[in-house]
Amino acid sequence: MELFGVPLETVYLYGLIIFGGLTFLFILFNDIFSGLELPDIFNPTLIFSYLTVFFASGFLLESLSGLNAGLCAGISLIISFTIVTLLNVFVLIPISSAEESLTFHDNDLRGRVGRVLTSIPVDGFGEVLIESISGSIAKTAASYKNEGIVSDTKVLIIEVKNGVIYVMPHQD
Incomplete structure (x- = not known):
C-alpha cells in the first residue's frame, strides 16, 4: 500500500x-x-x-x-x-x-543541630556542617546574636534567610 x-x-x-x-x-x-x-x-x-x-x-x-x-x-x-x-x-x-x-528546603533546617566547620566571626560568615541519615550538608552561616562562634562548636539553627543559616551555640 x-x-x-x-x-x-x-x-x-x-x-x-x-x-x-x-x-x-x-x-x-x-x-x-x-x-x-x-x-x-x-x-x-x-x-x-x-x-x-x-x-x-x-x-x-x-x-x-x-x-x-x-x-x-x-x-x-x-x-x-x-x-x-x-x-x-x-x-x-x-x-x-x-x-x-532527595531534595530539601531551607526551612526544613530550622531546629537542627550542626557543627561549625569555619569559625563564625562577629558580623561575618562561617560554615556549618549539618549531618543527617541521608548525608551531610555544609551551609554558609552567621551568628543569630551577632557574636563570634569558634570552630567545632555545636550550634542550633534558628533561622534561614537567603540561603544563609543563622545559628547560636547549642548546649546538650
Whole structure:
C-alpha cells in the first residue's frame, strides 16, 4: 500500500527516524524545556516515545508480516500505547518522585543541630556542617546574636534567610 505515492514501509521508516531523533534530542536537552510547565497529558517525552514506538512497530509489522495495512496500524497503536504506558508507570513516575525525595528546603533546617566547620566571626560568615541519615550538608552561616562562634562548636539553627543559616551555640 502507498501513502501520497510513497510505500507505507518508507513512511514508517521516516517517521521512526524523525521521532526517534526528536526523542533522543529531547532527552538530551530536557532541562531547557523544563520551565514550560506543560500539563502531564502533554509530556513531550511520552508523546515522542509513543510516536517512535508506533512507527517502529508499524515498520516491523509492515515489512515482516503479510497483514493488511490498516490492521498493522491498529496493532501498532495498541503496542505503542501499551509500551508507553508501562514506561510511564514503571520508569518515569518513579524517577520523578525519587528526584523530589532527595531534595530539601531551607526551612526544613530550622531546629537542627550542626557543627561549625569555619569559625563564625562577629558580623561575618562561617560554615556549618549539618549531618543527617541521608548525608551531610555544609551551609554558609552567621551568628543569630551577632557574636563570634569558634570552630567545632555545636550550634542550633534558628533561622534561614537567603540561603544563609543563622545559628547560636547549642548546649546538650
